[in-house]
Amino acid sequence: MLSNGKCPKNILSIKDALEAVEGRWKLLILFSLSTGTKRFKELGREVSWITDKTLSRELKLLESNKLITRKVFDTFPPAVEYTITEHGKSLEKVIEELHYWGLAHRKEVLGK
Template sequence: MLSKGGCPKNALSIRDALEALEGRWKLLILFSLSTGNKRFKQISKEVPGITDKTLSKELKNLEGNKLITRNVYDTFPPTVEYSITAHGKSLEKVMDELHYWGLAHRKKIMGK
């Protein structure tokens, strides 16, 4: 049986997860934040190749999906830090498994 979106009903949760994490950068940003709170430039340095515009867009999307929080501190100039939420931390096992799968995949395609 298909849902309204044409996806099998038992696959809706997978589709929802993929939509929340879609793209090239979201998991890398979450991985960066998994080691502690970071400012925008710190994340930018830890995710090589991402533009400031894309990072800003992805941070807003991750915040909208309740995977990270944006904390603004009353300083001059204002300090903004991003942190991973408990909901975002629940992806740690997934990120670990992707890491190990990626290592095995790299070995397989590189022939080592």
């Protein structure tokens, strides 16, 4: 960060990318959706440590960044499905590399 509070241009793209997927849950949700369309409860089961309130908030943020789409069905009770977008799929290689890095890191740090 420069002293005037502005980021150098070559860092802005990384800043934007990190803001789109920042936090504990977004990459895990995207990883889950990379295997196919899921309903809210399915996502909640797959990302089992997340609360419904947090999952709802994270899904809205992912949708606002055009990484997922939300489809509401006119049923009772209403059914909602989430699907990763093509833009979201462009992160699959990044998520895969993070997976492999995480395995190596776990082995390095925890010896597992």
